[in-house]
Amino acid sequence: MTTVYDFEVKKTNGExxxxxxxExxxxxxxxxASKCGLTPQFKGLQELYEKYKDSGVEILGFPCxxxxxxxxDNIEETTEFCQLNYGVSFPIFAKIDVxxxxxxxxxxxxxxQKKGILSKNIKWNFTKFLVDRNGQVVERYAPTTEPGKIEDDLTKLL
Known part of the structure; x- marks a missing residue:
């Protein structure tokens, strides 16, 4: 059975x-995305990360x-923007297509694993996927779902 652990992703340095x-x-x-109306969600994601990282929770950001x-255009600008404006300390990876x-x-x-309401395509920035400790996708959240609204589902996985 395939899990998210079967994948490799590119770090910002290309490795x-x-x-x-x-695991x-x-x-x-x-x-x-750094220049989106939903970009302030970085704040909520960072708050979740700080609250639960000691319990093992990881947040993985993929610029698109x-x-x-x-x-x-430049990934260094992206990571600097996230750190300076939102204090992001969770991993941000290389820019990708979704x-x-x-x-x-x-x-x-x-x-x-988790299709959207009308199709499996991602409709906008800040589509969020919740993955359990076994690498299985348990939920998909719309771009407009604030990170704090995920907290109850997240704590069930701890």
Missing amino acids: LKSLKDY GKPLIIVNT DQFNNQEF NGDNTDPLFTYLKE
């Missing part, structure tokens, strides 16, 4: 990171520029 490194930890995987070009011919394999898997 591959195995998601096996997060046994609840995850929130989210496609992000597919929705109205709302991400910086839909179309060049969809990152992890997001292909996530979308197959």
Whole structure:
């Protein structure tokens, strides 16, 4: 059976990171953008991370520029923006596509596990996937779902 732990993702420096490194930890995987109306959700994501990181929770951010070009071209600008404006200390990975011919394999898997309301495609920035300690996708949240609204579901996985 496939789990999120079977995937590798690119770090901002281009090196591959195995998601096996997060085995046994609840995850929130989210496609992000720095220049979006929903960008303030970084604050809520960081608050969840700070509150639950000692319980093993990890939040993995994947910048995406597919929705109205709302991400910086340079990944260093993205990470600096997130750190300076929202204090983001959870991992931010290399920019990816979440839909179309060049969809990152992890997001292909996530979308197959939990489809959206009308289709499996991701409709906007800040679509969030909750993954249990066994690497199984247990929930998908709409871009407009504030991170705090995930907290009850997240604590059930601790």
